[in-house]
Amino acid sequence: MFRAFELKMKGGIGGGFATDQQGMAGVNMGLWLRISAGIDAVNRKVGAGVSWLILAMTLVSAANAVSRKAFNFSSNAFLEIQWYLFAAVFLLAAGYTLLNNEHVRVDIVNTRFAARARLWIELFGTVFFLVPLTLLVLWYGWPYFVMSFTSREISLQAGGLILWPVKLLIPAGFLLLLLQGASQAIKLIAALSGRYPAQALLDRHNTQEDEVKALIQGRQHDGSPG
Amino acid sequence: MTAFLVQYIGPLMFAGLVLFLLLGYPVAFALSAIGLLFGFIGVEVGLLHPELLQALPQRIYGVMQNDTLLAIPFFTFMGLVLERSGMAEDLLETIGQLFGPIRGGLAYSVIFVGGLLAATTGVVAASVIAMGLISLPIMMRYGYDKRLSSGVIAASGTLAQIIPPSLVLIVMADQLGRSIGDLYRGALVPGLMLMGLYAGYVFIMSLLRPASVPALPPEARTLRGNLLVRRALLTMIPPVVLIFLVLGTIFLGIATPTEGGAMGACGALALAAVRGRLSLRVLRQSLDTTAKLSCFVMFILIGSTVFGLVFRGVNGDLWVEHLLTGLPGGALGFLIAVNLLVFVLAFFLDYFELAFILVPLLAPVADKLGIDLVWFGVLLSVNMQTSFLHPPFGFALFYLRSVAPKQVKTSDIYLGAVPFVCIQVLMVGLVIAFPNLAMVEHGKLDSSSMPRLEVPVSDDFESAPAVFDLRPEDLKNYGGAPAGATGKE
Numbered sequence: 001m002f003r004a005f006e007l008k009m010k011g012g013i014g015g016g017f018a019t020d021q022q023g024m025a026g027v028n029m030g031l032w033l034r035i036s037a038g039i040d041a042v043n044r045k046v047g048a049g050v051s052w053l054i055l056a057m058t059l060v061s062a063a064n065a066v067s068r069k070a071f072n073f074s075s076n077a078f079l080e081i082q083w084y085l086f087a088a089v090f091l092l093a094a095g096y097t098l099l100n101n102e103h104v105r106v107d108i109v110n111t112r113f114a115a116r117a118r119l120w121i122e123l124f125g126t127v128f129f130l131v132p133l134t135l136l137v138l139w140y141g142w143p144y145f146v147m148s149f150t151s152r153e154i155s156l157q158a159g160g161l162i163l164w165p166v167k168l169l170i171p172a173g174f175l176l177l178l179l180q181g182a183s184q185a186i187k188l189i190a191a192l193s194g195r196y197p198a199q200a201l202l203d204r205h206n207t208q209e210d211e212v213k214a215l216i217q218g219r220q221h222d223g224s225p226g
Numbered sequence: 227m228t229a230f231l232v233q234y235i236g237p238l239m240f241a242g243l244v245l246f247l248l249l250g251y252p253v254a255f256a257l258s259a260i261g262l263l264f265g266f267i268g269v270e271v272g273l274l275h276p277e278l279l280q281a282l283p284q285r286i287y288g289v290m291q292n293d294t295l296l297a298i299p300f301f302t303f304m305g306l307v308l309e310r311s312g313m314a315e316d317l318l319e320t321i322g323q324l325f326g327p328i329r330g331g332l333a334y335s336v337i338f339v340g341g342l343l344a345a346t347t348g349v350v351a352a353s354v355i356a357m358g359l360i361s362l363p364i365m366m367r368y369g370y371d372k373r374l375s376s377g378v379i380a381a382s383g384t385l386a387q388i389i390p391p392s393l394v395l396i397v398m399a400d401q402l403g404r405s406i407g408d409l410y411r412g413a414l415v416p417g418l419m420l421m422g423l424y425a426g427y428v429f430i431m432s433l434l435r436p437a438s439v440p441a442l443p444p445e446a447r448t449l450r451g452n453l454l455v456r457r458a459l460l461t462m463i464p465p466v467v468l469i470f471l472v473l474g475t476i477f478l479g480i481a482t483p484t485e486g487g488a489m490g491a492c493g494a495l496a497l498a499a500v501r502g503r504l505s506l507r508v509l510r511q512s513l514d515t516t517a518k519l520s521c522f523v524m525f526i527l528i529g530s531t532v533f534g535l536v537f538r539g540v541n542g543d544l545w546v547e548h549l550l551t552g553l554p555g556g557a558l559g560f561l562i563a564v565n566l567l568v569f570v571l572a573f574f575l576d577y578f579e580l581a582f583i584l585v586p587l588l589a590p591v592a593d594k595l596g597i598d599l600v601w602f603g604v605l606l607s608v609n610m611q612t613s614f615l616h617p618p619f620g621f622a623l624f625y626l627r628s629v630a631p632k633q634v635k636t637s638d639i640y641l642g643a644v645p646f647v648c649i650q651v652l653m654v655g656l657v658i659a660f661p662n663l664a665m666v667e668h669g670k671l672d673s674s675s676m677p678r679l680e681v682p683v684s685d686d687f688e689s690a691p692a693v694f695d696l697r698p699e700d701l702k703n704y705g706g707a708p709a710g711a712t713g714k715e
Contacts, residue, residue, distance in 0.1 A: 062488040096521075103255070106574060121249055121250060125256070
């Protein structure tokens, strides 16, 4: 959950990164790393928050299905709110997913490179793959939202919902993604100059599998009939 | 230079894609980067209008409105809650006791439980880990062959991919423009047949090399007689109820796949709560993982949308079509070539990548050759199942390695998977040879083809005119809903 904290605990390669405040060429790496940690904290909060919307959409969808069958009552608003919520989840969690290194990759070649080369690839990808996309979407996405907002656009479905909030999700999500990209870039540069644990940026965290493993093993040790 | 670019921009773009993907940066952004790069090149050499990229927010908005993929978070969430509810462990232990006394019984129980779990969840990791932790040590203890044990566990775990409600089939339905319900129906028989083939392999091994699959000795049977039967029936109730709640309602047309997923998720929550395993922590972890999985899937789709927008803009799709229709042997030649391609690519790519990158290129060609797209989707899904089993990167093998006892060597896991990869290829061959195995009657009324009425929103200047495919039967099905009202699902 609190990865920044874990990182401090890990120490890792070289150790003592935080103590070295002055970077190469007099750049204050400590300040940049604090900014990065701030962005990470924001995205971690947002990610943890929006994941609850999945529970909300599950309940809405199930309730709608039951009421449609049982009471013959259904509303487009219920159907629309589901994809509104889902859009909020996956757009706003984009930065969080990047932070957790959960965007899938083709790592067949990559993993054979030295850690340093992988850090460079990561930095290259962040600057030339991720950032241009987010900037472009922000550039075109903001007026797209403004147009909807000023015209008070409403879904044309009967009983449809107001549309601008959902269109605001596009620039909002990509802004969070851009910020996370910046945070990753800071950490990568710091790692390349030995001020941040490189492995923390390169490891894929199979948290889901690890959790299940821990759960089952825990039960086996308890001797409970699991 | 410009002339060269103009002529070969499609193939160049494809080559660029391979290169960018191999760099190992997240697929979603590598895809969009190659799209943007060639978008700018296309504009520079005059192949594309500069306005093309302005449509980006609308494309993303289109992805957001996608009803089909709405099923993904539901089935993922359901699967994650179930993994944590301990259902898999109970099933494995009880069914293992039930089948244990016969030769190969533990292996059969793994296949059977694998199938049951597959029919309740769409995620592979869970089953493999549960089986690796619970069944594998027992199999080792009583002298099962290491390779056969790990192979049967990895393969049974991947059944979650092909037996509905699988996430792969949802993505496939979306990319092929077919209903999830049809793909689920089409995949049912091949999925069950795979279970049969796995069991058949175990049976043959029990005849050829009985020592590799011994029966459980009497002292290992902790349950017997009536108690065993009662326990077995009791543990079977939750999965059977869930299977009905989800698949039953979808197949009977009572619920849409999305609703089925949501109800299944509620069922899983209820089950976990009843068993006292629903803590705030479990809930939070499941939601968190679901959010991240949904996010990466949807972002691959956004990336492939950017790529596709430009690739079609520079007529790359025509190049692919030309390449594939030019194959000798017509439709059969196409199918063989495509399956070989998918089989090889499955070594490098996982199924989300295959489905979002490759399938949109293949589908129009298949359609043009008169191939039924539902059938085609099921065929590719069976093939893509191998992406989990291919050494050394197959995820099922990877998960199994992480939980297998030390005495099972990595090479055992890799070699153990080989016979099952062969079975998978055999199944692909069977589906091609006997198309009826995965054929679904179309136009059958089911709730997954509910009336859909799309009216372009006011500023959707680029979109095509409104699409009405509201059929009279659908209205009847809807109890005569007034035109204009719509069940948008």
